[in-house]
Amino acid sequence: MALIIACTLIVLASAWIVKRRYQAVRQLPLPPGPPGRWLLGNTLPKSYAPFQFAKWTEKYGPVFTLKQGPRIFVIIGRHQAAVDIMEKEGASLADRPRSIAAHETLSDGLRILLEGSGERLRRLRRVLHAGLQPKVAETYEPIQIRNAKNVVLDILNDPKNHQKHAMRYAASVVMTFTYGKTTPTSYMDPEVISVNKSLARFGRAVKPGTYLVDTYPILRFVPGYLSQLKAWHQEELALFNGQLDVVRRQMDEGTARPSFAKFILEHQKQYQLEDKELAYVAGGMFGAGSDTTASAITIMMMAATIHTDAQARVQEELDNVVGCSRLPTFSDQEMLPQVTAFMLESLRWRPVSLGGFAHRATKDIIWKNYIIPEGATVVGNHWAIANDPEVFPEPHEFNPQRWIDDTGHVRDDLRFFAYGFGRRVCPGQHVANRSLFINTALILWAFRLSENPAAKIDTLAFSDTANIHAAPFEICLEKRMDESVIRELCTSGAFV
Template identity: 55%
Template sequence: MMLEPLAMSANYAAGVVGVVAILGVLYTKSSLAGRNNIPLPPGPPARWFWSNALPAVKIAYALTDLVREYGPIVSFRQGSQVIIVIGSIEHRPYQAATDIMEKEGGSLVDRPRSIAAGEMLSRGMRILMARSGDRFRRLRKAMHTHLQPKAVEAYQAMQRENAMSFILNMLDDPKNHQKHAQRYAASVILRVTYGKSAPTANADPEVIRIHKVLDHFQVVMRPGAYLVDRVPLLRYLPGYGKQLDKWHHEELDLYRHQLQRVKNDVDQDKAAPSFTKTLLENTEEHHLSTDEMSYLAGSLFGAGAETTAVGITAAIMAAACYPLAQARVHEELDMVIGSDRAPTFKDSKSLPQLHAFLLEALRWRPIVRIGFPHRATKDIFWQGYCIPEGATVYGCHWAISRDPVAFPDPETFNPQRWLDSEGRLKDNMQFIIYGFGRRVCPGLHLANQSLYMVLALLFWSFRIAQRPDAPIDTYAFSDTVISHAAPFEIDAIPRIEVAKLKELMTDGCMD
């Protein structure tokens, strides 16, 4: 008599397992369809019911491989969350990226909910992570108003002065070229953001503190770094968010201190021109709280200090590894500038080879490899697929920059791909390194000025060479949101007589 209940129990358990399995299959099939039964883009098979999460390591490389396997847009599932990766260009240049990220920019201006980085660390005040809505519009307007092309022209003299200091540092100590790039970037953005001069920016205590909070942000921003983004209830577990809370107060205290310092200078009528000074003088127009202004200025400094230094380092690496491409830039500089004066901003339009070299360096080794996430606020239909409302959408810079249709032989460093038959920069090739649509980096004009000036002076002053005893590993980059090159050695061989070079750079720094 005891066998019957046991048999019934076994049958019941088997039935439950069967129902769960069937429901899982049905959910998987239904989750592969968007609205009106239009399917999601293809993607890797689920590992557990409907889960085929993003790769956890070497994300950019893994996504590029998946794009090659599944096509220009790839879908993933993490529980109920749909993630779409745009990583290729099909048929005509930038079709997927342009059709989705640009033409549908109004539907992708939002960010997905980010509990760890957006809410717990930044409390919704970091413009990079801000959700669409009133606060984001206020932050964006304040940032863009003071970083438009005409506005940033006011910083050109200061950028050139700091670039000349960079050349002197390279002349004295080329081994530490990456530190010199960091110093240059920090000096420029510190002046732009806070009006503060920092001739020894790398050793400036406030710069050290800002780099510390940037390191924290890199950790938190990494996809999948914090389980709370998948299990929101964890944030209410006692002690779970202790570290994030500590990091939040560290960066907020720093940003508040910087804002207060500028405010004190404004009150005493001794503040140097800066982004923060302008913010404080227009508080009624921008309708930002003190903490919102603090975060906005701090975010500008953090982004500018990191990305500009990484871009300079990528160009130095490319020059050392591709001497023939560098030689074309030297030839152009010799023809346009000569050796009696140093390059200026007025020379920019006459140096297409230099600009092509920079564009190719940032394509070859993108600064932000997977891009930042967007959130679809409505269904987006593209070539028979549906990106459903609520999906997280990445434009993967690394994968897009390796599309063989738009960039034949993409692993080869070839600046000429950016030039037409008459040697002019092509106007039909878009540059995606600064992001997409209404989320494009607001500091791009300032960054372009900095990169142009420091590289024009660098290549005018030196020939960058790879050392035979220290070959450069061009794939040795950190697996972080902003990807930093591992240390590498170069030789910086002066192209101008050293005494003359020092004189020109020193006089320029004193102007």
């Protein structure tokens, strides 16, 4: 009897302690933030929110809070806070906030980028990992170098359209390994135009504040309010299904080339994928991979054009390691730390995902005596983190040498979260990094880039979308060797 009483007392005491701790946690304040209006809360920036968030980071600290109606937003703007919260608490931030406009309506709940945590997310990420893990990413290198050669040839033939050449590269590479396309994709291909239109719609819909229904869900019952998004979904689904149907027919005919689409069709039962999920997994890979890679290559070229001293350092390394008798390849990467450093600094200097994508806390998170409550929307603001002076001294300077250690190698103790955080990090990062490396190496091997004094580049002129795109800008491109040499080396083994 005494033992039963003792056990009961222990259980009651434990419950009391847990309750007291919970109450203490709930009494912790939210991170500070700008004052809002009673009931309505804060007004979110209508345009270029990451820049305003960066200003509020300077004023309110590395982590600050916004409120909009019943929703709580916690914005992270410094590197260490991102490590402490987004990385170390990654299991509690693997979820996404509910998105009625972009996810439930425009994407019919099928877009993996916005999928909430749970078994379905794990299942979808497993299939993406199978097609994008580092060992598989290596097998795409021949596709990437072949198309990177075509970028150089495209620039020789039409230097004014350098941004479109980056778009062609990205579309062609991703279309090839996603759907097995055998000829180079043009940025004027109808399917590419359709995908880019779809991406632009999604980029607008996912931006916080675009649709009030995400703050006030009752609006989804207003007749006609979401009809445009529903119509766009039908267009998007037809596009993705159409691409997959081509691969199905090729498989029936025995002519299908190796591709991610072929792989998921062959393993549909193993990964428990429904037909709609198949279409969106493949379509999402093409859309996201093409969009971000084209932007990253363009930003790299902008950086080289503005920062000619940094460009010259890369070219000196290329001359010493590669020379003029052959092209740089992936096998040269360990001997080309300046190329890698230039690539990494480009990703930090102008992050492709300027504001990052929102996460949702699935439990209370404590950070420095503040509480990030369960259910809060948590955003790692890439722009502010990239400009953290404690981790990136003189952050507004483009300085690839910050990535090089005292021995001349690429540092392994410095990181920028270009591809997201924690368990929601982009599974395509290994493919994307290879694309950016080989294009940096080949373009700077072939050309000297400079700014036209009569057409100064605004390096902050970007689209106000989830993944940014630079406004059109001019580059003066000078060939670094005889054009016939460049053409001969780039034509060898390339689609032209």
